[in-house]
Amino acid sequence: MSLINFEFRNEILQYNASLSYCYQCSTCSSGCPVALITEGKYNPRKIIELALLGFEEELIEEQNPNVWLCSTCQKCLELCPQKVELTEIFSVIKNRCFERGKLPEAFVLQAQTIVNEGIAIPFSKSILSRREKMNLPEIKTAEMKELEPIFKETGIENKIKVGEK
Amino acid sequence: MEYDLFLGCVIPARLPFLEASARKVFDKMGIQLNDVDGFSCCPDPTGIEQIDQDTWLALGARNLSLSNNGNGGIISLCSGCVETLKGVNYHINKDEKVKEKTNKILKKAGTQYDGLTSVKHFGQVLYENLELIKKHLVNPLDGFKVAVHYGCHYLRPSEIIGWDDPFEPFTIDSIIQALGAETIEYEMKLECCGNPVDKSDKELSLLMIGNKLESIINSGANCVALVCPACYQQFDFNQRELNKLNETDYDIPIFYLSELVALAFGIDPNELGFKYHRAKPTALLQEFNFLK
Numbered sequence: 118m119s120l121i122n123f124e125f126r127n128e129i130l131q132y133n134a135s136l137s138y139c140y141q142c143s144t145c146s147s148g149c150p151v152a153l154i155t156e157g158k159y160n161p162r163k164i165i166e167l168a169l170l171g172f173e174e175e176l177i178e179e180q181n182p183n184v185w186l187c188s189t190c191q192k193c194l195e196l197c198p199q200k201v202e203l204t205e206i207f208s209v210i211k212n213r214c215f216e217r218g219k220l221p222e223a224f225v226l227q228a229q230t231i232v233n234e235g236i237a238i239p240f241s242k243s244i245l246s247r248r249e250k251m252n253l254p255e256i257k258t259a260e261m262k263e264l265e266p267i268f269k270e271t272g273i274e275n276k277i278k279v280g281e282k
Numbered sequence: 283m284e285y286d287l288f289l290g291c292v293i294p295a296r297l298p299f300l301e302a303s304a305r306k307v308f309d310k311m312g313i314q315l316n317d318v319d320g321f322s323c324c325p326d327p328t329g330i331e332q333i334d335q336d337t338w339l340a341l342g343a344r345n346l347s348l349s350n351n352g353n354g355g356i357i358s359l360c361s362g363c364v365e366t367l368k369g370v371n372y373h374i375n376k377d378e379k380v381k382e383k384t385n386k387i388l389k390k391a392g393t394q395y396d397g398l399t400s401v402k403h404f405g406q407v408l409y410e411n412l413e414l415i416k417k418h419l420v421n422p423l424d425g426f427k428v429a430v431h432y433g434c435h436y437l438r439p440s441e442i443i444g445w446d447d448p449f450e451p452f453t454i455d456s457i458i459q460a461l462g463a464e465t466i467e468y469e470m471k472l473e474c475c476g477n478p479v480d481k482s483d484k485e486l487s488l489l490m491i492g493n494k495l496e497s498i499i500n501s502g503a504n505c506v507a508l509v510c511p512a513c514y515q516q517f518d519f520n521q522r523e524l525n526k527l528n529e530t531d532y533d534i535p536i537f538y539l540s541e542l543v544a545l546a547f548g549i550d551p552n553e554l555g556f557k558y559h560r561a562k563p564t565a566l567l568q569e570f571n572f573l574k
Contacts, residue, residue: 191438
């Protein structure tokens with residue numbers, strides 16, 4: 118049986134009070150490209166409903182509906198007559214999923230690359246030679262010593278290790 | 283006119299030919315793009331923002347702090363970078379607590395951000411200089427029937443992007459029409475390409491781009507124009523894969539907006555790296571006398 122977790126609901130509300138404006142009209146789901154293609158299996162209205170009810174287990178552990186299927190196209194947020202910031206709320210939920218290692222591996226891999234290299238896609242030898250052939254300048258990206266204090270302070274370093282399991 | 287060029291990751295490290303076309307176009311227009319040392323990943327609004335907001339804010343603010351406010355601020359060739367950089371600005375300026383929290387993190391890295399760096403998508407800069415584009419027009423794109431794909435983050439959330447119209451966009455169509463090409467309306471024009479879903483569900487992501495390509499091909503367009511490297515990869519890299527899966531025969535050229543402007547400016551197509559496209563535009567370019 119699902120239990121209402123008021124603490125979880127309040128945590129989301131604290132980050133984004135617009136959650137409380139939702140009156141479940143489903144305009145979001147009618148404009149959602151992923152809802153369309155999954156025939157409603159993915160359903161932004163439902164995610165907001167579960168968040169309003171504080172159903173943490175469904176959203177984070179079971180992920181049914183799966184918040185990670187959101188394409189972040191921002192149509193729902195744009196269409197919402199109540200100005201509920203859906204994608205912002207989904208981000209808060211996904212941030213909580215990340216803390217518990219409940220996320221698709223690709224997100225962890227991308228974060229690891231950024232924490233280790235400062236950029237999401239390191240320059241390969243073949244790309245460097247292609248850049249040279251096209252007369253493109255050398256790119257000097259951030260030095261890791263400038264970024265490491267940020268990763269340490271936000272704690273993303275440790276959270277990535279959770280994701281490694 | 284000058285801007286600080288924010289390249290991000292995908293374009294310089296995977297699709298440098300798109301960067302080449304943009305540099306050539308802005309050079310022709312006399313708009314100076316400054317290379318700035320020390321940028322990191324923007325970071326990805328469909329990646330890092332989704333898993334760790336604080337890191338997203340701090341890295342974004344650090345990047346913004348590196349731009350010199352004395353010129354036009356930052357210009358970016360990528361809609362994802364634009365959403366992140368504009369989004370970080372928006373959140374920092376909307377809520378003093380977010381600004382304080384972000385600057386507390388940045389202090390550890392020896393820097394601060396005031397929230398004042400302006401950010402523009404290269405499509406915006408082109409649209410703002412439409413008359414200048416017309417002046418440099420050498421080879422009008424006669425015969426090009428272009429399906430414009432705006433993508434999501436060029437337009438939305440409109441409160442953050444503050445540019446064009448979130449549901450009736452017109453700026454890229456106007457630029458392409460100014461180049462002498464025809465733009466073609468199609469049913470799924472506003473739909474997402476599906477690229478961000480790839481990280482969670484590859485099959486779903488392919489279904490989304492498949493539907494979009496089908497709608498474009500049915501519209502009678504002979505090429506696609508777009509302004510985001512994530513969309514570019516989704517459209518150009520997946521046609522062959524979809525053909526294998528569904529026995530379709532998609533082979534429609536995908537152009538970056540800067541490539542079309544470069545062609546119309548008379549820049550030699552051989553300098554533009556069309557050979558790196560997977561759906562080759564060679565036949566189209568030959569048909570309309572851009573290539574022999």
